Amino acid sequence: MTAVPKILSGLLLICISVSSTANSLKPEKQSFDIDSSVVTKHKATINGERLNYTVTTGMQPLWDNEGNPTAALHYTYYKKDKVKDVAKRPLLISFNxxxxxASVWMHIAYTGPRVLKIDDEGYPRQPYGLKDNPYSVLDTTDIVFVNPVNTGYSRVLPNQDGKMPSKKSQQEQFFGVNADIKYLASWLNTFINRNGRSLSPKFLIGESYGTTRVAGLAHELQNNQWMYLNGVVLVSPTNIGIKREGPVDVANRLPYYAATAWYHKALHPDxxxxxxxxxxxxxxxYTLDRYLPALAKGAMISEAEKLSVIKxxxxxxxxxxxxxxxxNLDIPTSAFWKELLRDQELTLGRLDSRYLGIDKRAAGERPDYWPELTSWLxxxxxxxxxxxxxxxxxxxDLKYNMFGPVRPWDRxxxxVGEQLxxxxxxxxxxxxxxxxxxxxxxxxxxxxxxxLWHLDPSGKMKERLSFKGYRSGHMMYLRHExxxxSxxxxxxxxxxxxxxxxTSAKY
Known part of the structure; x- marks a missing residue:
């Protein structure tokens, strides 16, 4: 690995005050270049192919309409070396x-060429660190991992007067469903053009709330940045703006409950x-044919049908x-996580219910903490x-924010589902x-x-929609298999x- 410093044009040095340390009551100042990068060279064997690749990591500014920098976003860009025609080389843009x-989760556990040293089921082991990822998609596509404002090393910048914008101003600019999509689309347009990827096929991948982000970005990029995509990947998706209220919300939990109970050997032997x-x-x-209709009947369900559904x-x-x-047939998720293994005095993880926790009391309605999240951190x-x-x-010296200050978030x-x-x-x-x-x-x-069923009510685009399931949790890629x-x-x-x-883009 060879490090090659590279400073992009338009360098601006920013100093930001941070809270005092335990050893000093005086605030410290941290400075960083808002438009800079470092380049390193690497080798790996991925999907059976020996390849060389270049990693560029650094800061790229975001500007307002007057050309003033408002934020600096940290990114990490992986590019396969010796590609003859970059116009045919896909680019995968990744968000958590x-x-x-931060973008850390998929970066060093899923698609990137380096992944965590963990056991085959995803549990931590010391010594900590990374190892090569022989399954990374870098053989097929270049990848850029982007940290939105206040995540990772990305930061809001002081205004021209040297003062930080007000909390309200920051929320309006960055911290909401639509503000997030708008500024990231603008930032991506700069990144794509700076790095000569205008002609490349482009893909977005987002995990969890990142699926809300990329669903909206697909539309924003096309309609306001005039950048057309080939694919959007939704990993562990949110509702992406598609309503799932009332009986639908309740009924849709049952298959997950069944999967978790099966994993913990809590189902009937047959x-x-x-x-x-x-x-x-x-x-x-059963969920679609019987459970959902029964829930829709509410208190008007017959006693015989209610007893049948309970069983x-x-x-x-x-x-x-x-x-x-x-x-009343409606089991909250928090109650399920507490109840399923109550006789063993164990609780279940929220994001991955294979993980087990220990509460202060076996009694209660919900777990004390999320064992999967503490394990991952x-x-x-x-x-x-x-x-x-x-x-x-x-x-x-900036702190890498695994979870950064972005709340309140305007939802x-x-x-975004309709936009997608x-x-x-x-x-x-x-x-x-x-x-x-x-x-x-x-x-x-x-x-x-x-x-997926309700993304396109017409059904005319269902051939371009697909689903893949895995025997793991929210971050399914932590399980080696x-x-x-994935x-x-x-x-x-x-x-x-x-x-x-x-093949022309036409119907």
């Missing part, structure tokens, strides 16, 4: 979610001996009939800090894929399927979304 989450996917097929069918929901969820009845935090400083030679006028549908309708090249883990209780996989499978699915999606030669 939160909102307020279900437990079946393969997970066989069980889920049965539960999904089935208990059978498929691993919960007792009494508990289902006490919840355990391994991700030291690894990303080491990676930037030691392997990518990016030196800064009004969230219409319209982007697909306008662009016959545009494909969409959902990737979900069966044990994800925060953005459950059946909701992900529901998104699914790291390989990257292969992503690689196949990218290749399939590239039009054949001389």
């Amino acid at each position: 979610g939160g909102p307020g989450s 279900l437990q001996t079946k393969d997970l996917l066989e069980v889920l097929e049965e539960v999904e069918q 089935k929901v208990a059978r498929y969820s691993g919960l007792s009939e009494k508990f289902v009845a006490q919840n 355990h391994s991700f935090t030291p690894a990303i800090n080491h990676y930037f400083r030691q392997e990518l030679d990016y030196k800064t 009004t006028n969230n219409n 549908r319209l982007a697909m309708a306008q662009n016959p090249y545009l494909h969409v894929m959902v990737q979900s883990g069966y044990y994800d209780g925060a953005t459950n996989y059946f909701d992900g399927k529901y998104n 699914d790291l390989k499978l 990257n292969n699915d992503l690689r196949d999606f990218i290749k399939a979304a590239l039009p054949a030669p001389n």
